[in-house]
Amino acid sequence: MRVSLIFTFCVVYCSPSLLLEVESVKTTSFVHPGGIHPQEQLDFVKEKVAQKEQPYFNAYLQLLNKTAQAFTHPTHAVANFSIPGYYVNASMHINRSWPLQADSFDAYACALAYHISGGQPIFANHSLRFLNAWAYLNVAYSDSDGPLVMTYAGTGMVIAGELLYNYNGWNSTDRTKFFHWVTNVYSKASNQIKTNANNWGDWGRLGSILSAHLFDNSSQLQTVVNLIKGDLFHKIAPDGHMPEETRREANGIWYTYFSLAPMTAACWVNYQTTKENLFNVSQGNASIKLALDYLYYYNMHPDQWPWYKNPNKGSPSSWPGNLLEAMGSLYNDSRYIDYVQSARPIIYPTHHFAWTFPTLMRIQLNDYF
Numbered sequence: 623m624r625v626s627l628i629f630t631f632c633v634v635y636c637s638p639s640l641l642l643e644v645e646s647v648k649t650t651s652f653v654h655p656g657g658i659h660p661q662e663q664l665d666f667v668k669e670k671v672a673q674k675e676q677p678y679f680n681a682y683l684q685l686l687n688k689t690a691q692a693f694t695h696p697t698h699a700v701a702n703f704s705i706p707g708y709y710v711n712a713s714m715h716i717n718r719s720w721p722l723q724a725d726s727f728d729a730y731a732c733a734l735a736y737h738i739s740g741g742q743p744i745f746a747n748h749s750l751r752f753l754n755a756w757a758y759l760n761v762a763y764s765d766s767d768g769p770l771v772m773t774y775a776g777t778g779m780v781i782a783g784e785l786l787y788n789y790n791g792w793n794s795t796d797r798t799k800f801f802h803w804v805t806n807v808y809s810k811a812s813n814q815i816k817t818n819a820n821n822w823g824d825w826g827r828l829g830s831i832l833s834a835h836l837f838d839n840s841s842q843l844q845t846v847v848n849l850i851k852g853d854l855f856h857k858i859a860p861d862g863h864m865p866e867e868t869r870r871e872a873n874g875i876w877y878t879y880f881s882l883a884p885m886t887a888a889c890w891v892n893y894q895t896t897k898e899n900l901f902n903v904s905q906g907n908a909s910i911k912l913a914l915d916y917l918y919y920y921n922m923h924p925d926q927w928p929w930y931k932n933p934n935k936g937s938p939s940s941w942p943g944n945l946l947e948a949m950g951s952l953y954n955d956s957r958y959i960d961y962v963q964s965a966r967p968i969i970y971p972t973h974h975f976a977w978t979f980p981t982l983m984r985i986q987l988n989d990y991f
């Protein structure tokens with residue numbers, strides 16, 4: 623609206639060159655850092671930590687423990703990230719996924735500590751060590767799980783890049799190289815899987831919206847939002863179960879978590895960027911909250927899971943604790959909070975990156991200040 627007012631004003635009064643300049647204002651530019659960790663959230667947490675307020679303070683000490691380890695870690699980039707299907711060769715799948723998972727975790731932890739510490743460059747520099755390693759060496763992903771693992775493990779790299787967006791110790795050569803990696807490898811993988819029906823699609827959408835935010839690409843962001851809205855009530859049935867995931871036999875509860883974690887994270891990025899709230903969109907009784915309630919209930923009562931006998935369940939300190947920690951504060955649901963309280967502070971172990979530091983990085987829909 624402001625732009626169109628200026629535009630109208632200019633049509634009447636301005637010189638053609640000024641009009642051109644005003645026109646260019648129309649291209650959206652998102653706020654950086656933003657997306658999954660908006661500046662307000664970073665400022666809020668920084669203040670809580672400075673005041674030694676819990677649970678933030680202990681969560682920060684735990685983060686510092688992770689960064690102290692990261693400082694000693696070598697980088698593990700590979701040229702061709704080749705991941706066989708988990709059900710084809712589990713040990714090879716795990717072994718080859720690990721280099722990106724480990725480096726992403728370290729890059730993300732250090733980039734976050736850079737902000738919460740009040741901008742100490744040592745953290746940013748260590749984060750860049752991991753980003754540079756992949757940006758300069760990795761050119762491809764391959765094999766049947768390559769695009770999926772690149773997408774869910776690489777999220778940590780993209781979040782780190784977003785957090786370091788304004789860091790003046792990141793020179794333009796390295797920055798450009800990293801942006802090329804996001805375009806040519808990371809985004810390619812996430813865009814490739816974002817229309818899949820099951821959790822692959824949710825990870826693709828999270829990867830795609832994070833990249834869209836990094837590159838100020840509002841049309842790509844809108845594409846993701848349309849995908850989320852387009853099949854939300856295919857993914858979430860009227861009773862809250864997720865048919866694409868509940869059929870995964872012994873791992874139906876895990877896959878339900880593995881779909882909701884990136885879905886909610888993508889909705890959070892969208893909310894922070896556009897203020898559009900998908901967390902309470904509903905159709906009949908079905909909503910994201912109903913699916914979370916379903917996950918919460920059956921993770922507590924796996925013996926009642928209607929889809930498989932004795933399914934695997936998670937725990938407060940791992941999955942779905944990380945997701946319920948984030949969603950407990952977002953929806954202000956005391957049951958979720960009670961579930962995770964004794965496990966705080968929660969850091970999700972190195973595997974995928976949606977709700978990785980949920981105790982430290984409080985999630986809420988209303989303003990932080």
Ligand SMILES: *[C@@H]1O[C@H](CO)[C@@H](O)[C@H](O)[C@H]1NC(C)=O
Pocket residue numbers: 687688690691
């Ligand atoms: C981090 O915490 C672990 C487990 O409590 C401990 O064994 C390790 O020494 C700590 N590492 C650092 C660098 O503080």
Ligand SMILES: *[C@@H]1O[C@H](CO)[C@@H](O)[C@H](O)[C@H]1NC(C)=O
Pocket residue numbers: 702704761762763764765
């Ligand atoms: C990566 O490896 C796959 C086979 O696993 C191969 O088809 C592909 O060409 C390789 N890509 C590059 C860029 O080396």
Ligand SMILES: *[C@@H]1O[C@H](CO)[C@@H](O)[C@H](O)[C@H]1NC(C)=O
Pocket residue numbers: 710711712713714717
């Ligand atoms: C799986 O990969 C490992 C190497 O990581 C290899 O030793 C093993 O033979 C493979 N298993 C199958 C079933 O192909």
Ligand SMILES: *[C@@H]1O[C@H](CO)[C@@H](O)[C@H](O)[C@H]1NC(C)=O
Pocket residue numbers: 716717718720
């Ligand atoms: C992966 O396999 C290689 C070769 O066998 C081995 O050196 C390495 O320690 C393994 N990595 C992990 C994380 O298991």
Ligand SMILES: *[C@@H]1O[C@H](CO)[C@@H](O)[C@H](O)[C@H]1NC(C)=O
Pocket residue numbers: 743744747791792
């Ligand atoms: C961080 O990196 C910048 C740019 O290379 C350098 O100027 C600065 O001295 C480094 N600082 C620390 C604490 O590593």
Ligand SMILES: *[C@@H]1O[C@H](CO)[C@@H](O)[C@H](O)[C@H]1NC(C)=O
Pocket residue numbers: 754793795796
């Ligand atoms: C950018 O930083 C890298 C270290 O990551 C360094 O090797 C390179 O020389 C720097 N380039 C410029 C143009 O300053």
Ligand SMILES: *[C@@H]1O[C@H](CO)[C@@H](O)[C@H](O)[C@H]1NC(C)=O
Pocket residue numbers: 837839841842
């Ligand atoms: C935005 O993303 C779309 C879809 O990925 C792509 O086609 C387009 O070139 C991007 N626009 C810009 C300005 O990068």
Ligand SMILES: *[C@@H]1O[C@H](CO)[C@@H](O)[C@H](O)[C@H]1NC(C)=O
Pocket residue numbers: 899902903
């Ligand atoms: C969803 O949230 C928005 C913003 O907080 C609010 O305006 C809207 O009324 C809510 N819708 C429902 C169905 O609760």
Ligand SMILES: *[C@@H]1O[C@H](CO)[C@@H](O)[C@H](O)[C@H]1NC(C)=O
Pocket residue numbers: 860861906907
């Ligand atoms: C919605 O929930 C109410 C209350 O639990 C229930 O009575 C009703 O049958 C549900 N509707 C559908 C379509 O599942």
Ligand SMILES: *[C@@H]1O[C@H](CO)[C@@H](O)[C@H](O)[C@H]1NC(C)=O
Pocket residue numbers: 954956
């Ligand atoms: C959250 O819910 C509790 C009850 O469980 C209520 O006392 C509190 O006021 C709520 N907080 C907000 C911010 O709505």
